[in-house]
Amino acid sequence: MKNPLLNTGELGIFALGGLGEVGKNTYVYEIEDQIFIVDAGILFPDEHLLGIDYVIPDYTYLVENQERIVGLFITHGHEDHIGGIPYLLKKVNIPKIYAAGIAVDLIEYKLIEHQDVKAPKIEEYKSYYKYQFNNVEMSFIRLNHSIPDMFGIVFRTPQGILFHTGDFKVDFTPVGPGAEYDKLAAIGSEGVLCMLSDSTNAERDELIQSDSKIGKSINELFSRIAGRILIATFASNMYRIQQIIEASIMNGRKVAVFGRSMERAIEVGMQTGYIKAPKDTIVSGDDVNRLKAHEITIVVTGSQGEPLAALSRIANGNHRQVKAMAGDTVIFSSSPIPGNQEGINRTINKLFRLDVEVITHGPLADTHTSGHGAQQDLKLMLSLVKPKMFIPMHGEHRMLKHHRELAIDCGVNPENILIMDNGDVAAITDHSIRLAGKVTSGEVYIDGTGIGDIGSTVIKERKMLSEEGLFAVVLSINSTAKKLVNEPTIISRGFIYMKGNEEITQSLANEVKRITQVELNKKMFNELNLKQSVIDQLGNRIFDMTQRKPLVIPIIVDLKV
Ligand SMILES: [Zn+2]
Ligand SMILES: [Zn+2]
Structure with missing residues (x-):
């Protein structure tokens, strides 16, 4: 071939x-x-x-x-x-x-x-x-x-x-x-x-700056900061991490690391020799609060505003070990990857609320190249x-x-x-x-979990859910008796308020009853057909009445004997 x-x-x-x-x-x-x-x-x-x-x-x-x-x-x-x-x-x-x-x-x-x-x-x-x-x-x-x-x-x-x-x-x-x-x-x-x-x-x-120039600029920056330094960068940039460690040593600071990928980077970096630090330079997370403000540099993940990363949790005030406060300086030694600017701005705004000094890469400070x-x-x-x-x-x-x-x-x-x-x-x-x-x-x-591949239908469903809401119908039927056992139960989320919309709800309930009875009366009743009919026909009806297309989920309970 x-x-x-x-x-x-x-x-x-x-x-x-x-x-x-x-x-x-x-x-x-x-x-x-x-x-x-x-x-x-x-x-x-x-x-x-x-x-x-x-x-x-x-x-x-x-x-x-x-x-x-x-x-x-x-x-x-x-x-x-x-x-x-x-x-x-x-x-x-x-x-x-x-x-x-x-x-x-x-x-x-x-x-x-x-x-x-x-x-x-x-x-x-x-x-x-x-x-x-x-x-x-x-x-x-x-x-x-x-x-x-x-x-x-x-x-x-x-x-x-x-x-x-x-x-x-x-x-x-x-x-x-x-x-x-x-x-x-x-x-x-x-x-x-x-x-x-x-x-x-x-x-x-x-001109794209040389990496060694950034090292000098980080040293300079550190020497001017009196309080705690929190610095965010890409975990894969081992050279930058090394520069941060060196600047910390020069300025009499210990280094603590937060965030899984950053901890892993330090581990791999030290094992392979790309990151060199004298013993006891890297301290554990628990030591952070025992050291004085000018004695510690905290290296964190989250330079792209990722919601679950260490820096975002610190900015949100829900990090277990690090509480940001007035006197702290947060340095972004990174530049936004296209598409991440919004998340980064959110983090920066929250840090400002905590009265934290924030330094991003820019004309005033070369923190990244x-x-x-x-x-x-x-x-x-x-x-x-x-x-x-x-x-x-x-x-x-x-x-x-x-x-x-x-x-x-x-x-x-x-x-x-x-x-x-x-x-x-x-x-x-x-x-x-x-x-x-x-x-x-x-x-x-x-x-997320990496369990499997997600098809585009799932994305479509999530999109519908987020934009149009959800409309679930619970149908109790008896397929042998060919009838509905109870009134259909309708649950709506993010679509319409049920209260104040009784008229719409009632009319949709009637439509569901009609669709169900038509399917039940068929010679060969099939649950899947009933589901599909509800999705299609009810979906159309909802669109006619509201101009919206929520995700319609029929749940069928067959009480046949
Ligand atoms: Zn690359
Ligand atoms: Zn690449």
Whole structure:
């Protein structure tokens, strides 16, 4: 079996997630009938997906072609690149996962939480490793990002070199190891056939600050604060956590950590050596209230205003161990992910009510820098790698379009640039690139507990519930006697007040009685048919009377003997 969209001699590149969105990055390279998956991420949805915790790609194509998969290759340990792994492994047989450094630990941790998943071997690659899969050789290039150990992936194929950048920014004074610019230049002069590059900040023209600059600015900030410091950042940003620990030590403060993902980050970080702190710098949650205000830094989750995170609970006044009060300073060492601004503002407002000082990243305080390069960084990448063909990735549609313009400015022939959506397949030879068609792609919703996939009908129901309310009808019938035993009971929530609307209620009750009797009189009575009739016919009647479409739930009790 091969991909029918590809002609002989063509290789295929497509995304199941990551194009037209920032999230659920899952890219597929089909080379000589071998399938290489790069990353398996999740997407954190915005408010219109009620109660949904995350979204993963539709893996149908991988399920149908799993015998051709050679492995899953992970660029780095962010959730939008590894969060989908347990769900992918549940559906698809993956021979091996290739990951580097901290990503290995984060994936292992994740798989421990999903005991039901049978995990393949995780092969830890290093930046100088090479792997051979028939005619395809894979190698890696270290780049800088907001998590340690981010690697771009190089495919040497019979058609030419493909380069997948992963997420990156150009940081000449990084915290941690520097990027391998020499390798980028080397593949550039060897000749790169096609590059896929991170488009997150393609619209931004400003300079993205170096991470070490942020460290200095945090030190400075700490030295000016007399009271308690509460600081929120992304748990995955180990370099930032290390900077916060160092600033605390310099200013004679101990560090306490709250929030599950932050506690885990510290644990993994200390085990792997990314976070270094002298013994007794990190104190337990119970020590917080024993230390004087100027002796403690409290690192918390919740930089995105997530309602259940530590900072939100502190702002709400219902955190078990930490009560915020006048004299405290809360620092956001983060920037809002699009869609989260509202939640963050809610948290900030509540903190102001508690008379707490709040510092967010801005012109007055450099508390954060992006992990994604802006236009200058992207142009440097394009100039070093000099790809013949270009596919902007990791971004919403307009970011991809902006990135296309940058590539043209850097000398890529516009005809060799494809802007694609998830599922679009690029077919590439050593001299041509074309849009070959589409493979199955889409979204699968994962609900809180992670028990199962939620279909779009459930989302539809939740939406109806939230906007239109609920209308339940309890019917006691006797199907052998073919009659209603009691008057129908009607329960309405969030739809109409029953009081003052007796007329509507009575008329709907009569309608239910009529529908039920019609169904009961049928030769072959069937409970499911009765339910469906109530939903359809009563729903229509409600709409006629009120112009609204509540969720109609018939509950049937059959007292037949
Ligand atoms: Zn990332
Ligand atoms: Zn990413």
